[in-house]
Amino acid sequence: MFRINYILKKPNTIVPWGATEKHLHWYGLTDGLLWINAGDSVIYEYAEPHADSLGIQIKYNDYQLSRFIEEILELSSVISEPIPESLYNVIEDLDDDLESWKANYIDKSDDEFDKFYDELYIPMSEWFYDRFLSSSHLVCGPSIGFFRCGEKFKIIWDSNRLEDGSEMWKYPRGYYEVDYRDFVSEISRFLNSFMLDMDAQVSDVVSNGISGVYVDTDGLIRENEQRKETFEQQMRKMSSEGKQETDWDKILDLHNMMRVELGMN
Numbered sequence: 308m309f310r311i312n313y314i315l316k317k318p319n320t321i322v323p324w325g326a327t328e329k330h331l332h333w334y335g336l337t338d339g340l341l342w343i344n345a346g347d348s349v350i351y352e353y354a355e356p357h358a359d360s361l362g363i364q365i366k367y368n369d370y371q372l373s374r375f376i377e378e379i380l381e382l383s384s385v386i387s388e389p390i391p392e393s394l395y396n397v398i399e400d401l402d403d404d405l406e407s408w409k410a411n412y413i414d415k416s417d418d419e420f421d422k423f424y425d426e427l428y429i430p431m432s433e434w435f436y437d438r439f440l441s442s443s444h445l446v447c448g449p450s451i452g453f454f455r456c457g458e459k460f461k462i463i464w465d466s467n468r469l470e471d472g473s474e475m476w477k478y479p480r481g482y483y484e485v486d487y488r489d490f491v492s493e494i495s496r497f498l499n500s501f502m503l504d505m506d507a508q509v510s511d512v513v514s515n516g517i518s519g520v521y522v523d524t525d526g527l528i529r530e531n532e533q534r535k536e537t538f539e540q541q542m543r544k545m546s547s548e549g550k551q552e553t554d555w556d557k558i559l560d561l562h563n564m565m566r567v568e569l570g571m572n
Contacts, residue, residue, distance in 0.1 A: 310344040321336065337372045352476065352477045353477060376538065
């Protein structure tokens with residue numbers, strides 16, 4: 308099962324912005340918890356719960372939900388573009404292979420390494436890393452990649468360990484395969500649910516305010532409507548048939564070259 312779960316925090320429990328003049332805006336009001344079921348794994352579940360600034364034990368990714376929505380919708384065009392099946396079949400290992408390939412050139416001369424990096428490594432790796440959602444705002448945040456091949460779809464994720472070698476996340480790395488239409492349907496369901504909850508969030512703040520916190524209520528209402536329009540436009544890109552914008556013949560040639568140099572063919 309692939310499912311995106313979230314809990315929006317109540318407006319009066321959100322830590323306001325500003326050192327002296329406390330204020331909140333639309334983005335701040337999207338503060339909440341986020342976790343993603345991917346089969347038997349849960350992306351964004353901490354290995355050990357920890358206390359937030361209010362002393363509440365937090366089990367999941369605790370951040371503004373809008374950050375996740377903005378980043379995944381910005382990937383709509385590349386997510387919807389199918390990749391060749393031969394790449395799709397090895398996609399879980401491609402990051403390690405790319406690093407091994409680059410390592411083979413580390414001891415070369417500067418000119419030789421630069422030529423390899425600019426003419427071979429970047430073209431071979433760029434399309435791959437462009438399909439990743441970064442979680443760099445989180446400590447050891449997982450990088451999550453999205454790869455389509457026809458109606459097949461893989462989600463892969465990986466995260467770094469803490470300095471002491473322990474894992475920040477309960478499921479630090481893995482992959483999950485789902486039908487592409489089911490993926491798009493779940494993104495749409497999540498987005499619609501989130502925007503309905505944000506309608507209620509905005510209505511609550513406009514009607515009741517937040518004690519000791521300034522909120523531009525007119526601006527809040529405007530931005531809520533603008534965000535809906537923007538998210539819906541981006542969602543349509545993900546739902547449409549992906550355009551082939553990548554030179555896959557070139558990528559496949561580079562992939563074969565890499566495998567030969569790594570002794571994999």
